[in-house]
Amino acid sequence: MKKQLTAALTLGLIASSLAACSGGGNATPSASPADSTPATQTEATATPGNDSGSGEKVTLTYAIWDSNQEKGLRTIADEFEAANSDIKINIEVTGWSEYWTMLEAGATGGSLPDVFWMHSNEIYRYASNGMLLDLNDKIAASQAVKLENFPEGLNQIYNFEGKQYAVPKDFDTIGLWYNKTMFDDAGLKYPDESWTWDDLHSAAKALTKDDVYGVLAPMHNQEGYYNFVYQNGGTIITDDKRSGYDDPKTIEALEFYINLVKEGLSPAVFDDAGRGELIKNGKVAMGFFGSWNLSGFTENEYMAKNFDVAVLPKKEKQASIYNGLGHAIAHNTKYPEQAWKFVEYLSSKEGQERQAELGVAISAYKGAADLWLNSNKTFNIKAFVDMVDYGVIRPYSNTTATWEDKAYEALAPAFTGKATVEEAAKNAAKVMNESLAQEK
Amino acid sequence: MNRLAAKRISRQTWGEWSWGWFLIAPTIIGLVVLNIIPIIQTAFLSLHKSGDFGRGNIYVGFDNYVKMFQDAQVWHAVGNTLLYALLVVPTSIALSLVVAVFLNGKIRGKSIYRTIYFIPMVAAPAAVTMVWRWLYNEHFGLINYVLSRIGINAVDWVGNPKLSLFSIAIIGIWSVIGYNMVLLLAGLQEIPKDYYEASDIDGASKMRQFFMITLPLLSPTLFFVIVTSLIQAMQVFDVIYMMIDVMSPAYNNTVSLVYLFYNNSFKYSNKGYGSAIVMLLLLIIMVITFIQMRAQKKWVNYM
Structure with a gap:
């Protein structure tokens, strides 16, 4: 008797093992009647509208x-x-x-x-x-x-x-956030629109101390290497929907960016929360963060006191990812x-x-952005609006969410030093193209 | 006369049957609606290339399975899932057995200890994982702080591909001990005291009592605990989901089958492929459980 009970319980558990996973499967049949809704919906909705x-x-x-x-x-x-x-x-x-x-x-x-x-x-x-x-x-x-x-x-x-x-x-655009106090201590000039990649690199070198990194170059696309790719004249996705990760200009930009990590000027960071923690705790002197972080940064006492924001540095041209x-x-x-x-x-x-x-x-x-400038006196937020002139729309296609993740997976070994940047970038191009091929 | 009796008996049987069905109906209906039907649907979906929002599924035969068997990441996930189960199940059961035996004895404040051990089970896994994430944090975590005090350099518990699955397994072990302990305690209390008294008279040591009496008589409970915790471990998701992002360099070393299923189904909206992954998990769990059911004859004693 007891044995049968055990067996029954076990089988039940196996069954429930699938039930937990079947949320996806569940959706299909129940949704099929919905196919007909768009047509009937217009009539149905007319009534409450009048009401x-x-x-x-x-x-x-x-x-x-x-x-x-x-x-x-x-x-x-x-x-x-x-x-x-x-x-x-x-x-x-x-x-x-x-x-x-x-x-x-x-x-x-x-x-x-x-x-x-x-x-x-x-x-x-x-x-x-x-x-x-x-x-x-x-x-x-x-x-x-x-x-x-x-x-x-x-x-x-x-x-x-x-x-x-x-x-x-x-x-939104991406800005270069810098720690004024650390710049003052190092006797460096604050970043401005004349800054180039070389300036960024030498400043990062000068600012890197025992437990402080000069810059934060995380594995992040929109608030990270995408900007550098477009500043260098590279691309992430071409007009005919092919990956731009194997473009030599793109690889060059990735090499510069990932070198910041390899030279020890930036910690290797892969998660979103980690980036915020590092900059808010004074572990990095510079970081790239989008304009949507503004209210969070303003509320943070340390950030409000020590930080300011400037436009991104340039290489061949100026660029900031814009979305x-x-x-x-x-x-x-x-x-x-x-x-x-x-x-x-x-x-x-x-x-x-x-x-x-x-x-x-x-x-x-049009024109409303100027009003926004008055909304925040803590930081020089004009930088975000200035960058619109040369902003590059965040690369997208029909399955962006999928290939962005695949590209991350392919690029991670370059950040950890397990693969060369070129290998990783070519691999990213490969998986991204496979994903793009699914779109058709 | 004879026919009448037959009729009467059958009516009575019918009554009993319908009562029987009535009483198990809640479970049966739940099982069918929540488990059996979804299993069939998942199997069905795994043969399709799913359209967006559950529309326009295209039948592709075994394409998803073919793709799955060529996908290195799926095999990583199988390996990670099995390794996780292998790390968590034996350790957690051994530990909870020790705890259960001690708490079954005469100790002051037994119920307080029992409560303490059970608390991780009551706490929401997501909340628990958030706390562990802070403990494990490379730069600000408590563990690394303590280590730095005794002169050990910061360890990247979560991000290091070699370590992260172990870090996750520790959370898994810690959170499941209490639950297993309660089950084992119930099993321990079912063992009649006479055996212990008799063996005391025969002069058996406590150790010998444990191996000769406790363990064999606990084996049905132990079997149940092993089977259920193995199934649970094979389905690990929440802890890994909270700790490891796709961007993490440890992703390939930690992604479990259910996490992979989740990403494919919900992040990449490829529900057909996700379903195929879950079918693989079902198959693995069924094989393991089948082997266990067979093996129980060798070691499980039913009184």
Whole structure:
């Protein structure tokens, strides 16, 4: 008897071993009825849209991934609610990587948030599968939103086959953060726009002391070697969607960058949290961080006291990776009119200027960035806006998220010294091309 | 008369049967809905190239499996998973057995100790891992701080490919001891005291009692604990997921099958391939468990 019990329990456990893993498998059949929804949805949604006039309160979910921006956006949402008494905005914050898992589950199960942030890495999948509301007509009919007021490069990211699926929200560039105190102690001049790679290298050398590294050159693409690749005239992805990692210019840039680690001027860092810890604890004198870190750095006492930010150094030319988020609406939202009203406000001159004034992010709207400059007196944040002129849109294709990870895996041995930079880069090109081939 | 009796008996049997089914229905329904159906779906999905958002799956036969057998990373993951299980299961069971035997004896404050050992099991794995991450931190961690005090250089516990799986296994062992201990304690308390009294009279030492009485009579519980902890260890995910990122140089030395499945299914949206990886895991677990079921005849004593 007891033996059978044990056997039964064991079998049950084996079965449950699979159940834990089958979240992915589960999704398929349950979602297949959803295939028919986009067609019927338009009719269905028309009704609640009309209802709104009758004074019934509508709650919109607004999903974002950056908790640093929540406070400012809440203020904007409150102002929007005050002007539109029939709409309530519910902001939901989910961390970056969980955000996409959450959104995918929502898209598969037909329960996307009404309004949410979109990113260049993921737009293709959502747009090509009809998960997002086509905004063409709404923009055409709107007084407040004119796409020509936003940078063309950002509009393009969220345009799929001629349809606009998101309106740019903000943009970000990468800056060179430097520890003023350490520069003073070493008697060095602060970085400025005349700085070249050689200046960076010699400063890093001068600043490297017993337990302080001169610079932080982590294995990070957007806030790391991508910038150097484009400064050197290389590329990550070519126009015909091939990997640029085997481009000699790209390899040259990677060699310079990884040499900072090999020469002991930078620690070898691979994780996001580690980068922040090192710079906030005074273990590195210089680091490359995006403009979205601003509020976090301002709140950090040590950073606020000792650090400032400058434009990135140049080689052949100046370059900084430049990207921007967009506001998208779910294809099957129950309240398309209200959702658009909110996105319209967020994308209007007024909404964009509020976002800049409050220091939430660098607003994408033409001229609004100047207002953003006044939002922070701690750092010389003008550097971030200056870099837009020569900003390079963050490389992307239809499966960015996949090949970015594969490239990281291939490049890691170069950072640890297990492989030469050239080998690693060629390997990265190979795996990236394999991944790109899957796109077709 | 005869037919009537047969009918009556069968009605009674029917009644018993339906009661039986009724009573196990919650478990059966749960098992079918949460386990059996997903298994079939996963097997089905593993034969497809999955479309985005669960739409437009294309049948590709065994392509995912062919690709999987050529994928070096899958074999890394198989190796890592087995090594992890090999590190965690014997150590944790040996330790929890020792703890259980001691806590079964006459010790002051037994229940306090039992609680202390069980706490890691109650704490959320994600939270526990965050604490361990700080302990292990190369630059600011407590462990390296203590080591620096006695003159040992900083060790990169998590990032060093040679060390990281061991660091992770330590967390695994630490967190599972309490649970195994409770199961073993229950087993220990089922052993009749008479055996010990009789052997005392015969003059057996405590050591001999342990090996001749405790261990054989504990073997059914021990068997259950070994089988379940092995299955659990083979499914390791949360600790590795929290500690090691794809970018980490230790990734290939630590990635487990479930982590690889997660990355492929959810990060790279390749659910077909992810399902194939999970089917491989199922196969491995089934083979190991089958061997264990066979081997139990050799060493498990049912009273």
